[in-house]
Amino acid sequence: MNDNLLFVLGVFLVIAFIVTIVNYKKLGSKFNRSYSGEISLKEIKNFYFKKQYCNHCNQKLIRVHDKEFIEEGWDNINGTHFYGKKYKVKTYLKCQECQKKYKLEDLMKE
Ligand SMILES: [Zn+2]
Incomplete structure (x- = not known):
């Protein structure tokens, strides 16, 4: 049960990381x-x-x-x-x- 929760959390973090990288260029051009x-x-x-x-x-x-x-x-x-x-x-x-x-x-x- 605990391992499952950690796995979900890990997947979520990886997705958040990828989304951040993908959006970095877009965000950068917006603010800089x-x-x-x-x-x-x-x-x-x-x-x-x-x-x-x-x-x-x-x-x-x-x-x-x-x-x-x-x-x-x-x-x-x-x-x-x-x-x-x-x-x-x-x-x-x-x-x-x-x-x-x-x-x-x-x-x-x-
Ligand atoms: Zn004039």
Whole structure:
């Protein structure tokens, strides 16, 4: 009787283990997201500490972060490997009046 119960418990644990492994990839992609951006230190300084205005309507520009999906797969951040969706973050400035978008590189030239 006792052996039977242990056997059932053992089978249940094995099934739970298999289900966890099968779902791991699915779960990982659901919760893990990594972001990488291309922004230099000089750009950051210009971006955050200088007030930028629209060339057309002289309105203060607002910061916009745009996510671009790259791929789903394994990633490594600070030595920790995880499975998830990878995004590239594009940062630009937008005028609220005319909706014109300014790239950081464009503003740097002026
Ligand atoms: Zn404008």
